[in-house]
Amino acid sequence: MTALITLNNVTKFYRARGHRRYILRDVSARMPLGKSIGILGRNGAGKSTTVRLIARADKPNKGSIAWAPGVEVSWPMGINVGFLPNTSGRDNLRVVSRIYGRDWRKIFDRVEDFAELGKYIDMPLSTYSSGMRSRFSFAMSVAMDFDCYLFDEVMSVADARFRMKAEEELARLASRSTFVFVSHRMRTIQKFCQCVYVLNDSKLEYFESVSEGIKRYESL
Amino acid sequence: MEDRKGLPNKPGLWDGVRVQFRVIKGLALRELASEFGKRGQGLVFTFVTPMLQSSVIAIIRLVAGVPAYGGMEIFPFMICGILYVRAFTLMNGYINDVVNSNKGLLYFYHVTELDLYLGKFIARLSVNLVAGIVIYIVMRMTGLAPPAEDPMYLLLLLIAVNFFALGYGMCFAAIAIFVPTLRAVNRWINRVLFFTSGTFFVMPEIPPGFREYLLYNPLVSLTEWTRTFYFMQYQTAFGSLEYFFEWVVGALVLGLLCERLARGHYDR
Numbered sequence: 001m002t003a004l005i006t007l008n009n010v011t012k013f014y015r016a017r018g019h020r021r022y023i024l025r026d027v028s029a030r031m032p033l034g035k036s037i038g039i040l041g042r043n044g045a046g047k048s049t050t051v052r053l054i055a056r057a058d059k060p061n062k063g064s065i066a067w068a069p070g071v072e073v074s075w076p077m078g079i080n081v082g083f084l085p086n087t088s089g090r091d092n093l094r095v096v097s098r099i100y101g102r103d104w105r106k107i108f109d110r111v112e113d114f115a116e117l118g119k120y121i122d123m124p125l126s127t128y129s130s131g132m133r134s135r136f137s138f139a140m141s142v143a144m145d146f147d148c149y150l151f152d153e154v155m156s157v158a159d160a161r162f163r164m165k166a167e168e169e170l171a172r173l174a175s176r177s178t179f180v181f182v183s184h185r186m187r188t189i190q191k192f193c194q195c196v197y198v199l200n201d202s203k204l205e206y207f208e209s210v211s212e213g214i215k216r217y218e219s220l
Numbered sequence: 221m222e223d224r225k226g227l228p229n230k231p232g233l234w235d236g237v238r239v240q241f242r243v244i245k246g247l248a249l250r251e252l253a254s255e256f257g258k259r260g261q262g263l264v265f266t267f268v269t270p271m272l273q274s275s276v277i278a279i280i281r282l283v284a285g286v287p288a289y290g291g292m293e294i295f296p297f298m299i300c301g302i303l304y305v306r307a308f309t310l311m312n313g314y315i316n317d318v319v320n321s322n323k324g325l326l327y328f329y330h331v332t333e334l335d336l337y338l339g340k341f342i343a344r345l346s347v348n349l350v351a352g353i354v355i356y357i358v359m360r361m362t363g364l365a366p367p368a369e370d371p372m373y374l375l376l377l378l379i380a381v382n383f384f385a386l387g388y389g390m391c392f393a394a395i396a397i398f399v400p401t402l403r404a405v406n407r408w409i410n411r412v413l414f415f416t417s418g419t420f421f422v423m424p425e426i427p428p429g430f431r432e433y434l435l436y437n438p439l440v441s442l443t444e445w446t447r448t449f450y451f452m453q454y455q456t457a458f459g460s461l462e463y464f465f466e467w468v469v470g471a472l473v474l475g476l477l478c479e480r481l482a483r484g485h486y487d488r
Contacts, residue, residue: 056329059484075328082327091253098246099328101239 003030003068004148004178005054007204010063012046012053023049024060025202033068036179038189038210040217041199047182050199051076051152054180071147077137078152085126089117089136092125100144107143114169115139134158142169149173152182167191186214243330247322247339248346255343266351270306271358274298277420289422292451296365299355300446301419304378305439307348308385309410314340315389316396316406319486326486333483334476337390345382352378370449377446380468384438387471394478397485418443423458431458438467 007029013020023046031037031054041047052058053065055076067073075082083092093111097104112121115135120128128136135158141149158166170179170192179192189196189210196213198205200220207213256262278294281287288297318340325331352375359365368374396402417439423431434440435458444459 052327057327082324084322084324086321087254091250094253095246095250095325096328098249099243099325099330101242 002033004033004035004071005029005031005068005073005180006066007031007053008064008066010053010060010065012049012058012060022202024053024204026063027202027204028063029197029204029206031180031197032195033071034178035194036174036181036192038181038183038193038196038213039199039204040189040196040213042220045199046202047199048076048078048152050204051150051180051182055150057082073148074141074144074146074150076150076152077141083125083137086124088124089121089128092136093121093140096140097144102144107140110143111136111139114143114165131158131162135162138166142166142173146177148178148180150180153184189214239330240335243335244338244342247325247331247335248342251318251340251343252347255347263347266347267354267358270299270302270351271355273306274302277302281420289425289454290451291453292447293365296359296368296450297447298420299359299365300450301417301443303352303355304381304442304446305414305417305419307378308381308388308439308442309414311341311344311348311382311385312389312392312406312410314344315386316393316403319393323486333394333486334479337386337393337479341382341386345379348378348382349375366451368450369452373449374446377442377449380465381439381442384464384468384471387468387473387475390475390479391471394475394482397482413437413439416440418459422447422454423456435459438464 007024007027010024010027012023013025014023015021039047039050049058053060055073056065057076083096087095089111090108093108094104097107111117115121115132115138117128117132117136120132125133125136138158167188173179174192181189181193183189193210196207196210196217198207198213198216198220205216207216274295275298278298281294288294315337318336319326319333322336325336326333356365356368356371360367392402392406396406416434416437418434418437423434423440423444426434441459441461441464444456445461445464447454448456448459
């Protein structure tokens, strides 16, 4: 199996009151290329941290994480991460586009059209509601072309209309890119993922069948 | 879809450098935009503030009957102190805060703490250079100042003091991740450095007993030499350029070392 993302003996822990709280402990995994992956786990299991590690936004305490050569992975799209809260949507968009070497004007047109933020695009992100932030974050990421998109519960607070629109966009992107989803919405996992990892007790368990993975998750 | 440049199959050193340049350029442009706003009012203040400060001190000195030492013109005398020492204190302050105020950008894997420092540094350095040149032109056009003796050396010193602040600021910023009270200590040290830097005086005006202590402050050597390079009639017998550049190089080496050791320890 060719791997999109390879985790080699990865350990990640946080220190809390003098103790180590392990998120991942000596985890090795080869996330398959060409398949969209769901990461399931109970609240606090460390799914978001795992996605951050995959995105290289965080470093493991031990072990290494590698992407397949030539593959570009997005940042982990969540609601409260990765942008500058006191800066406007437009300026955030500008700096992130430049970081990724994209033409910010083209990205701006797509985001403006997709997120439907109106005049809020020129207001600081801190003034956005969580739904607006999720719209902005989602629109920003899909406006850029990646081989693999990482989603961390980004749609959980969006309204039904935007969710539908987002799902249509994901269906369109699925023809040329893959996804890593962290979501508690099993419908999304079933619709877009071809395999599942269940995170439990600092270990990642792989399921080739999505329904088997969901069953395992529900039994936790 | 988007015209992305994509990643090469086997990224080499040059690819990494290219990405790093792109990131730093993006961050520097953001810093310039956030600092000066859409109407550029911040840019105007960058020129006006040191000129105002210099004017106030110059007037106080003239009213008190203490003109600049050795027949130097009072306004450029003050500018030679304020412009350079202000560049140091401001840059140092910005470098100290830059990671904290851009923490969200560390979420993008291309961006490291060093990129944030360098983005801010490039933005501020360009502003300080433009400010220096504009102020010089204004002083010359209004007849407030004679032509500088060695403008290229003055420019070199302005660049050097910015590098000094970068290294010095990175040291404090990196160590402050583990010892947060160091930020407050840095602010106090900054004040002491400023008031003892020779911004308002030259060394011959200081009693010998104090002078030997003041000379430990590398900014004293800086201000002594900016005045030496500006005025034909002043040749410093106290400041040492070697001593100042030793500090510049030492601060940069130590700053880069501290940054590398502290990288990734920032609470993201």
